[in-house]
Amino acid sequence: MSSDPTLTELEGAALALVAREQALTAYEIKEWFRRSPSSYWSGSAGAVYPLMKRLETAGLVAGTDESRSNRPRRVFRLTAPGEAALQAWLSDAERAADAGHDPLRTRLAFVAQMPPDKAKALLHEVLQRYEGQTSPSDAAGTIAVHKSWLEMRRTWIREWLARLD
């Protein structure tokens, strides 16, 4: 940001959330990030409140004060420039094709530095942790993506377990 129209991943996701729900407070957006299964979206107040201020300054969201008592309550809605920026961010194929950050993939890249039984134990434990995931209550589309992603990962891990034998 900072007068550059390119959104960070956090900013883009926040914008997409506001678009989906029509109207959200910074707190609600923060909570969504916090509940997400990735620690990349840590959902800290120190990240989200300033982020929404940046988006508002950039004119991508409009905040209205909807306090119903003395406590301030700022509700954000998407603006027309915000909708355009969101579409550009969503359809950015270069970003979408990036390999991102994948702690398991990184460790597999160095699996030769581990004793084989430790490597297999690691993969088994990751599988178990995948099982233990409770699907967070969220929009149906988000849940479907996470479910199919988990399924893909399980297949991938089983393939590597077989390869390590």
Place this chain on the structure above:
Amino acid sequence: MSSDPTLTELEGAALALVAREQALTAYEIKEWFRRSPSSYWSGSAGAVYPLMKRLETAGLVAGTDESRSNRPRRVFRLTAPGEAALQAWLSDAERAADAGHDPLRTRLAFVAQMPPDKAKALLHEVLQRYEGQTSPSDAAGTIAVHKSWLEMRRTWIREWLARLD
């Protein structure tokens, strides 16, 4: 870091690289990160040189000055505590099970906010970009992981293309 033994992902990967190659300079590590297919590992000097200094201060690598002329040249090797820290980092199942950061997954989570033809176009372009990837010259294990990861992703994307029809 900062006297805490828990390594960041960048630190762990740097340590694993040093372990794999026996002896590396900060420059060589930086270049490895830069060539990686993920922009998460941007491979900037401003990240890697201070990082290696941190690892050395923490006693996880030992740097020796191997200048052969006036130019300084610092070569890092793994220490015994470094080996222990590396093994702990590699077999950290909690980190490995984290969903990490995945730009495509994030966009799919908000695919309902996109016009369907735009969504399909995005997935097709990501597939094309995957094709265009030249396998970076690196250790065989790293290449194998990236190849199988790409294959998994292609399958996943084709599944979503079918679902969007």
Place this chain on the structure above:
DNA sequence: CAGAGCATGTAAGAAGTTACATGATTGT
């Protein structure tokens, strides 16, 4: 009506990015 925890922030610090500086080395 007292305590828990909800909601809105801010402050200090960590870790990364881009951009620059500077000297060494290499190719022509």
Place this chain on the structure above:
DNA sequence: ACAATCATGTAACTTCTTACATGCTCTG
């Protein structure tokens, strides 16, 4: 010998994290 680029950093800035402050609102 000159230019390109390799290699080693450093400086300023951005963004995120952790930790705190503060007042509101709900529940027993």
